[in-house]
Structures are given as C-alpha cells and as structure tokens.
Amino acid sequence: MRALSVVSAAALLLASSVSASNDPRECEVCMKVMQDVRDTLDKSAQKDKPKIEKALGEYCARDTLSARERKICYYVDPIKRDVAQPFSLGMPVDRLCKRINKSNPEICSVKFPVKTENLEKKDLTKLRVKQLKSILLDRGVECKGCVEKEEFIKMVQDTEHLAGSDEF
Numbered sequence: 001m002r003a004l005s006v007v008s009a010a011a012l013l014l015a016s017s018v019s020a021s022n023d024p025r026e027c028e029v030c031m032k033v034m035q036d037v038r039d040t041l042d043k044s045a046q047k048d049k050p051k052i053e054k055a056l057g058e059y060c061a062r063d064t065l066s067a068r069e070r071k072i073c074y075y076v077d078p079i080k081r082d083v084a085q086p087f088s089l090g091m092p093v094d095r096l097c098k099r100i101n102k103s104n105p106e107i108c109s110v111k112f113p114v115k116t117e118n119l120e121k122k123d124l125t126k127l128r129v130k131q132l133k134s135i136l137l138d139r140g141v142e143c144k145g146c147v148e149k150e151e152f153i154k155m156v157q158d159t160e161h162l163a164g165s166d167e168f
Contacts, residue, residue, distance in 0.1 A: 027108040029068045030097035033059070033076070034083075038093065049084040056080050068110050075107050076100070113138045124153045132156055 037059050038046065045051040057080070060073030076083055082103060086096050101108040113135070124132070132152040136143055139162040143155045 027094065027097040027101060028112055029072050029110045030076075030100070030107050031093045033069055033072045034087070034093040034096055038087070046090065047088050049081070049088050052084040052087050053080045056083065068112060071110050072107065075104050075110075079103060124156060125149070 037052070037055050040059065041051065041055050045055070056073075056076065060070070060077065065073065079100060083096070083100055086099055091099070097108060111134075127135075129149050129152055132149070132155075133143070135156050136152070136159065139159050141155065141159050141162065143152055146152050146155060
C-alpha cells in the first residue's frame with residue numbers, strides 16, 4: 001500500500017513538472033529576441049561565434065526595443081559567449097533559451113503582457129485565473145480578498161485604465 005502511494009505521488013509530481021514546462025508563454029520574450037537575432041544573420045554568419053556576439057550587441061543597441069526585450073538584452077549581455085556557442089550549432093531558439101535559463105533563471109520569467117484592449121467580459125471568462133492574476137500583476141494591482149474567478153474578472157475590468165504602459 002505504501003509503495004503504491006509513493007509511486008502515485010511520483011507520477012503526479014512528474015506529470016505536474018511536464019505540464020509546467022509546456023507553458024506556451026515560457027521564455028517567449030527570449031525566444032523572440034533570439035529569433036530576431038538569427039533572422040538578421042545570413043547562413044554563414046550563424047556558425048561564427050564572434051559574428052553572433054556582434055549581432056546580439058547590435059540588436060540590443062536598437063532604440064525600438066520594448067522594455068521586456070531590453071530586459072532580456074540586459075540578462076544576455078554578460079553571457080554572450082555562452083549564448084553564442086549553442087546558437088552557432090543551430091540549436092532551436094526554444095532549447096537555446098531553456099539552456100541559458102539554467103545559468104540565469106530570470107530569463108524565462110520575462111513574459112509579454114496579456115493583451116486586454118479589445119477583450120469583452122465573455123472573452124475574459126475564457127482566461128484562466130492564473131492569466132487574470134498575471135494581468136493584474138502587470139498593472140501593479142493586487143486583488144485582496146478575490147477568491148472566485150468572477151471577482152478577478154471584475155477587477156481586470158475595473159483596472160482597464162491602467163493597461164496602457166509596457167514599461168517597468
């Protein structure tokens with residue numbers, strides 16, 4: 001009986017870790033930055049580490065980057081060499097970001113904000129509570145005493161005027 005409970009607990013733990021790593025928003029900003037850098041390089045330059053490091057520097061020097069992309073550049077700048085190695089081997093951007101996340105766990109924590117401009121109440125009801133909490137966190141609002149999903153939806157609607165900024 002005890003062995004069965006240990007096995008079932010291990011299976012549950014494994015299932016939860018697998019589902020957590022399949023989050024489509026995980027490392028999304030890092031993946032965008034790395035893909036943009038890869039798109040600026042031609043095929044031969046994608047294998048040359050110094051050119052990759054230079055391309056990362058040039059990309060991060062742009063004035064048109066969003067606050068979240070600048071944050072990724074801030075994290076990646078000190079470890080350009082470590083990024084250039086797997087990049088030069090042609091590693092896909094999702095695996096590349098997960099690898100550099102091991103040396104700096106903040107990299108995958110940077111996410112784009114959930115777009116809420118044109119969402120109606122019926123669209124908000126389709127979001128998970130975790131996503132609603134994320135929207136409120138991006139707006140700098142804490143929903144104290146919120147327990148039900150409807151309370152989070154109401155708070156998101158009440159704080160719609162705070163949704164405009166992408167700056168930290």
